[in-house]
Amino acid sequence: MNATATVRVVELTEPAELYRRYDGEITAQPAYIELDLRNGTLLASYNAEIGNAVPFSVHHGFERRWDVSQREHLTLSVPTADAANAFMKRIAPLADRILADWEEYWDGNNHVARLGEDALAAEEAIEALVDVPWDEADLVAVWDVDGATNGDEVTEYGITADTTDERLDEIEEEIRVSMAGAGEGDVVVLDGVDTYLGGLRDELKAEAAEAEDSGPTPDCFSISLDRTGFDDGTNWAEEATEQWIAEAERLGFGIRVESEEVPNPERQVAIVRRDDETLWVINIHGDDTLRAEVIDGAPSA
Structure with a gap:
């Protein structure tokens, strides 16, 4: 407990930093905002664990986490860096109250964090704010291959068997920028488009190799x-x-x-x-x- 503690907000720097979907998973990883009582920091990140596993520091209350993901049917959306940074600044005064009113104690099995009356009230206020849905413009827009491509990329972008990885990255970025104007959100993630573009080039490589092996017809x-x-x-x-x-x-x-x-x-x-x-x-x-x-x-x- 520190009556004069002031939380230090650790801001995100990449627009889609909170978005992460692992191969084989249908949805992205949940995003959260975390107040570290011991270090006095407030940060945003995504859960690196598949499922509901959390570190002991969270389980014992020293790191207070609030899920800021937005769920609808089978989709999970996460806020942009700007939206998350603004939200952390908004709740910083409430985080200060929590930092000023907690203690560490032995519960008979583990050292755990215990919040005082004002800290509990501040945390309840944060949870109420977390429950307010995000505006669509504040969420990372995710486009899959079917939504972001039209099947004419080989002709449209001049992809050949010799197209470099660097050029494929440039093409992906061009597609990403074009999709930014297709919805309300300006922060866009392309899911699987890099693999799709690489596959187009690999198909052309295979065709070229087959033609070379068989000779002219x-x-x-x-x-x-x-x-x-x-x-x-x-x-x-x-x-x-x-x-x-x-x-x-x-x-x-x-x-x-x-x-x-x-x-x-x-x-x-x-x-x-x-x-x-x-x-x-x-x-x-x-x-x-x-x-x-x-x-x-x-x-x-």
């Missing part, structure tokens, strides 16, 4: 059909096939014609085989571009 090039010398009697499909095969052979592909009977004679000119026995159909597009496409489900020898 006949769909990697196209040619423009040269209709010079064509007349009404020209078999344009046969001529188109010869032009495409000539380019394929120039590029080193072993190609042979499998059939000139195609499902769509107006848009297809021939079915061909590559050395690996994969079947391809040569398509002609509206701009007279010839490109081969693998036939889905075609048997391979």
Whole structure:
């Protein structure tokens, strides 16, 4: 007990410092404000323990904790640093009263803290303030992957197989800033977006590695059909096939014609085989571009 004690408020410095969700847990860890009777400090933090475990110093009353989390259905929200700092300053006079009216005594088993009458009244007043719901603007806004992303991040942010971790961090920050204006709260946490962005890059790496292992395929090039010398009697499909095969052979592909009977004679000119026995159909597009496409489900020898 110290009749002249003045609490020292330890302020938070990071906007979302009270938010912490462990892998495998559905909700974030509860946040609390704590008055340490022995040290005379008032601070805010989150419970590092999963479940309801608390240190002996809390159990024996030397550290007084008040849960400042806000619960709704299966969600748990925590205040921003600014909101928590302002709240600690607000209750500091009440904390002073507690510091001035407590004692340590032996209860027969442990040394514990015992509050005097005024300290109990001050603590009751703090608990009443803690029970007042936070404004939404005072809570950390948490966005998961489904809410914060649109599936077009590879194109939108130019993600490639070579994108660095630093660039992914920058992209995550750009997304976080954009989400700050989507709700009432300005302090935003992205839950799982870092893993999502890394996964996009890893998929591109895997695709690049697979393409490198398998080598180029006949769909990697196209040619423009040269209709010079064509007349009404020209078999344009046969001529188109010869032009495409000539380019394929120039590029080193072993190609042979499998059939000139195609499902769509107006848009297809021939079915061909590559050395690996994969079947391809040569398509002609509206701009007279010839490109081969693998036939889905075609048997391979």
